[in-house]
Amino acid sequence: MKALIIFGSPRKTGDTANLLKTFLNNFEGEVDFVNAFPNASNNGVSACINCVACKHADCVIKDDFFKILKDDYDILVVASPIYMSNLPGPMLNVISRFNYFFHSGKKLTKQKLGVLILTGGGHGAKRMQGKTNEDLAIRQAEFIFAKTNASFYEENMVLSLNTDKTPAKYDYLAQQKIKQIVQNLYIVAGKK
């Protein structure tokens, strides 16, 4: 069983990374990463430039977005902090690259399961056009799952809020839920 992680935090040892660590400590399969933010060893994922080359050929931006297109994974983990009630800008860069599917007419056909890990420094209940502040981030993540042919169920979502007061490391409910999710993945996807 292979998991592809789309990681949306610039912090290698932050809250999202900590929850992801729990996922990885319990997951026994192959793992690969798409880092949305650039870091010392990686340029991150760039935004679509609307060159429309993908109408006839591969995407011209040669970055880790191709790991998503490779379609060789069983689990897609979207792990990200909430920024301004949304996913961070570099995660929206990733989403913009789904323009490839629109122009090429191609689809990812391998069926997979989606896991969502979101962290937020706030209480997660601020009203934003009638929605709680995490809703927008969740909807963006659901868009990623829809475009990658990943089934996403609410029980495969972990929200760790109020990290300003209680770092995700000490959010025992979230940590416990991640362990449960990994166990369930083996039951649903089968151990390969």
Ligand SMILES: Cc1cc2nc3c(=O)[nH]c(=O)nc-3n(C[C@H](O)[C@H](O)[C@H](O)COP(=O)(O)O)c2cc1C
């Ligand atoms: C630019 C920016 C915007 C943020 N916006 C929100 C927000 O809208 N709601 C919220 O609950 N937390 C917000 N936060 C706090 C982060 O979501 C929180 O600190 C999170 O735990 C960081 O995760 P990380 O350590 O994995 O990067 C924001 C942080 C930054 C840097």
